[in-house]
Amino acid sequence: MERDFFGNRVLIAEDDYLLAQDLAEAFRAANAQVIGPYSNLQDAIGVSAEVQMAVLDVDLQGQLVFPLADELAGRGVPFLFYTGYDQSLLPARFSDVICLNKSYSTPATVIALSQTHGCRPVDIADLVPQLRLHASRLMRDVHAGDRLLEATLRDAIDDPDPMPPMSVLLPWLEARMHNIFHRQKSRVLH
Secondary structure, eight states: OOOTTTTTTTEEEOOOOOHHHHHHHHHHHHHHHEEEEEEEEHHHHHGGGGOOOOESSSEEEEEEEHHHHHHHHHHOOOEEESSOOGGGGEEEEEGSEEEEEETOOOHHHHHHHHHHHOOOOGGGGGGGHHHHHHHHHTTTHHHHHHHHHHHHHHHHHOOOOOOOOHHHHHHHHHHHHHHHHHHHHHHHHO
């Protein structure tokens, strides 16, 4: 889905050159003003006062990005982690921050950051990355999470009642996901 960041300044802190370029291109296509990409922590911290949002790799050339994340969080700047690290390895103070594995596509990363910034989804496809992340956290396994997401969407489609409006669709789907998780946890795992 198309996103429009309306020229918002998005910091990209990523030390993998090709991945950083892909992220930058995806955010520029969404009308963001890309700051960076920066491959080292000191340079990224040096421009952090100028940014309105950020995508942060956890490990920048051997340095953990947490001082930058703390600064952004202290200023209320929305950000997410885009990393090879598992979220369970992050400090507890970042438990509410979206942590996308680098296997997520760059367009999915654009959507996820737009959701932290309060942009409203256009259709149900916009919700899939966030629902997938939620399911993975519930199941503590990406593949089982994907099966839980599939069961949730199938359950929603099979419901004879009409779906709620987009403004409340995400909590409605998450509630269904929790119900399926509690009812069928062992079946979804296998």
